[in-house]
Amino acid sequence: MFRTHYCGEISLKNLETEVTLAGWVHRRRDHGGLTFIDLRDREGIVQVVFNPQLSPGVHQQAHALRAEYVIQIKGKVARRPEETENKTIPTGEVEVLAQELRILNRSKTPPFLIEDDEDISEGLRLQYRYLDLRRSGVQRIFILRHRLSQSIRHFLNQNRFLELETPFLTKSTPEGARDFLVPSRLNPGHFYALPQSPQLFKQILMVSGFDRYYQVVRCFRDEDLRADRQPEFTQIDLEMSFIDIEDILSIMEKMTKAVFSEICNIQFPNPFPRMTYAEAVSRFGTDRPDTRFGLELKDLSGLAERCDFKVFRTVVSKGGSVKGLNAKGLAGLSRKEIETLTNEAIQRGAKGLAWMKVTADALEAPITKFFSVAQQDEIKTILKGEPGDLLLFVADKTQVVHDVLSTLRLSLGKRLNLIDEKIFEPLWVTDFPLLEYDEAEKRYIAIHHPFTGPMDEDLALLESDPMQVRAKAYDLVINGVELGGGSIRIHREEVQSKIFALLGIKKEEAAEKFGFLLEALQYGAPPHGGMAFGFDRMVALLSGADSIREVIPFPKTQKGICLMTDAPSDVDARQLKELRIKKERRV
RNA sequence: GGGGUCGUAGUUCAGUUGGUUAGAACGCCGGCCUGUCACGCCGGAGGUCGCGAGUUCGACUCUCGUCGGCCCCGCCA
Numbered sequence: 001m002f003r004t005h006y007c008g009e010i011s012l013k014n015l016e017t018e019v020t021l022a023g024w025v026h027r028r029r030d031h032g033g034l035t036f037i038d039l040r041d042r043e044g045i046v047q048v049v050f051n052p053q054l055s056p057g058v059h060q061q062a063h064a065l066r067a068e069y070v071i072q073i074k075g076k077v078a079r080r081p082e083e084t085e086n087k088t089i090p091t092g093e094v095e096v097l098a099q100e101l102r103i104l105n106r107s108k109t110p111p112f113l114i115e116d117d118e119d120i121s122e123g124l125r126l127q128y129r130y131l132d133l134r135r136s137g138v139q140r141i142f143i144l145r146h147r148l149s150q151s152i153r154h155f156l157n158q159n160r161f162l163e164l165e166t167p168f169l170t171k172s173t174p175e176g177a178r179d180f181l182v183p184s185r186l187n188p189g190h191f192y193a194l195p196q197s198p199q200l201f202k203q204i205l206m207v208s209g210f211d212r213y214y215q216v217v218r219c220f221r222d223e224d225l226r227a228d229r230q231p232e233f234t235q236i237d238l239e240m241s242f243i244d245i246e247d248i249l250s251i252m253e254k255m256t257k258a259v260f261s262e263i264c265n266i267q268f269p270n271p272f273p274r275m276t277y278a279e280a281v282s283r284f285g286t287d288r289p290d291t292r293f294g295l296e297l298k299d300l301s302g303l304a305e306r307c308d309f310k311v312f313r314t315v316v317s318k319g320g321s322v323k324g325l326n327a328k329g330l331a332g333l334s335r336k337e338i339e340t341l342t343n344e345a346i347q348r349g350a351k352g353l354a355w356m357k358v359t360a361d362a363l364e365a366p367i368t369k370f371f372s373v374a375q376q377d378e379i380k381t382i383l384k385g386e387p388g389d390l391l392l393f394v395a396d397k398t399q400v401v402h403d404v405l406s407t408l409r410l411s412l413g414k415r416l417n418l419i420d421e422k423i424f425e426p427l428w429v430t431d432f433p434l435l436e437y438d439e440a441e442k443r444y445i446a447i448h449h450p451f452t453g454p455m456d457e458d459l460a461l462l463e464s465d466p467m468q469v470r471a472k473a474y475d476l477v478i479n480g481v482e483l484g485g486g487s488i489r490i491h492r493e494e495v496q497s498k499i500f501a502l503l504g505i506k507k508e509e510a511a512e513k514f515g516f517l518l519e520a521l522q523y524g525a526p527p528h529g530g531m532a533f534g535f536d537r538m539v540a541l542l543s544g545a546d547s548i549r550e551v552i553p554f555p556k557t558q559k560g561i562c563l564m565t566d567a568p569s570d571v572d573a574r575q576l577k578e579l580r581i582k583k584e585r586r587v
Numbered sequence: 588g589g590g591g592u593c594g595u596a597g598u599u600c601a602g603u604u605g606g607u608u609a610g611a612a613c614g615c616c617g618g619c620c621u622g623u624c625a626c627g628c629c630g631g632a633g634g635u636c637g638c639g640a641g642u643u644c645g646a647c648u649c650u651c652g653u654c655g656g657c658c659c660c661g662c663c664a
Binding site for chain 1: 590591593594597598599600613614615619620621622623624625626627655656657658659660661662663664
């Protein structure tokens with residue numbers, strides 16, 4: 001037997017017993033006489049003592065030990081002498097008196113210390129990810145990740161969901177993102193696509209009658225990376241038959257509550273608050289608001305129309321909006337600091353940022369002269385301005401106003417310390433529009449995806465006023481993070497065809513791309529719907545990581561490179577020949 | 588495709604208007620040390636300043652290019 005215990009689990013219960021441990025040398029403290037080794041495995045650290053009087057040969061051997069050597073120790077567990085306990089570690093009351101030492105493997109000096117509080121550049125961490133992953137804080141994240149997926153699986157199993165697999169080598173799903181393509185050797189010139197999500201297959205599983213499906217599944221999208229976006233990521237994907245929105249929200253809410261409570265002892269309100277898309281956008285400027293703090297957006301378009309400030313008036317007359325938010329207590333900002341805010345606004349698409357400072361008896365700013373006293377009072381009332389506040393305004397197309405102010409709201413929320421990091425606030429966002437209009441391509445596109453069902457009461461609008469049609473779609477947002485989203489799908493072929501027509505997808509195109517789904521829908525497809533959670537984002541949220549790279553064992557850099565393996569890499573000419581692929585000459 | 592930011596011992600960083608031999612801490616190597624736990628003390632090794640070109644008598648420092656990490660826009664749920 002290689003070992004009898006994990007290092008981190010040795011305790012007073014094991015006193016006087018002989019144990020065998022195996023692990024890595026975390027640290028060596030060689031006093032010439034006594035030598036101490038901190039021995040580490042995934043469960044923690046225990047101190048091993050080499051005493052020349054107890055076992056001279058072993059003590060001599062211990063001299064050769066270095067950081068990250070892999071060793072096996074046989075010894076007796078002893079209570080540490082009075083005054084030498086280490087209260088800062090769980091095993092600090094005991095130590096192991098070494099009787100035998102076997103060096104299982106030596107180690108080169110690692111490029112960085114295997115230590116939690118070591119501040120190492122991310123590039124180096126990813127190049128030596130196996131060493132980075134040895135750090136206990138990093139390991140805790142992945143243990144959390146494991147427990148979370150187990151907890152979710154447990155809940156879904158209890159609720160009679162079936163875990164079923166769908167193919168990775170498949171056909172491109174029409175969800176907008178670029179596909180990763182895989183050439184087919186047996187069918188030269190033809191390509192599989194890696195799935196962006198199992199969307200179509202899970203719907204087909206519903207047609208097959210599996211009724212409740214889930215999968216913890218890798219998804220692939222060949223788009224640019226961000227802190228919260230990787231080319232491959234994990235989704236908790238699920239689908240149910242014979243349900244309506246309320247059913248699915250209710251069971252997903254139960255799951256979220258059960259899992260967050262079990263894994264992190266986070267308790268959620270019952271039921272979760274809800275907000276329509278329209279309300280979220282109007283109050284926060286985004287469909288995934290962080291509701292942990294205020295600084296809500298207020299509409300001043302009505303007033304702007306009447307004032308003498310040309311910038312405001314013109315924007316409104318052209319159909320745009322003027323909205324503002326109250327940066328509480330920031331009237332003291334210098335011109336330069338306001339300029340920084342302005343630049344932030346401009347970067348996000350605004351043409352400028354208007355501001356006013358609230359003083360004891362007036363509003364102060366270069367632009368206040370364009371507003372009558374009554375109008376100034378109105379502004380103060382709408383934005384609840386009190387002396388010491390800074391009022392910020394953006395005038396532009398409504399979408400730009402929302403983009404800019406929601407960004408500003410978040411950065412001000414952080415700056416003003418309005419966000420309590422210990423709080424978790426869930427929110428259902430509902431009543432999404434079904435479609436948006438793509439100005440560049442001059443056509444409608446599906447906001448969620450083209451299989452999302454329209455609200456029954458809006459069906460008539462599909463022909464008269466498509467933009468007003470709401471979808472049976474919903475998102476779960478926690479602390480401004482979009483954790484998951486889903487919809488009730490279209491289960492009748494006539495409706496699906498109508499939607500395709502609206503989206504400008506021709507019959508032949510639809511048949512070629514996902515004819516199999518349209519066909520399946522004609523063979524008794526039950527009403528169904530589902531949801532998908534961004535599992536990596538969920539782990540990041542629960543572990544406080546600010547990037548999902550922290551919660552993925554082997555993530556890729558922003559350029560999509562794996563620094564450890566150097567993928568993607570060149571391939572043999574022979575491989576390409578077999579696939580009948582020719583490379584263009586490098587430019 | 589675009590904007591921003593960073594790149595100096597193994598690591599994290601400092602480096603004065605462009606000036607002689609590029610520093611610190613930790614780590615590493617050697618020695619001493621029987622109760623340390625970020626052990627201590629003494630000594631030592633370790634650098635193509637990301638790479639390339641340019642300006643200059645002289646470049647870690649200035650300019651241009653390039654490569655790479657990160658953040659963001661576009662893109663993508």
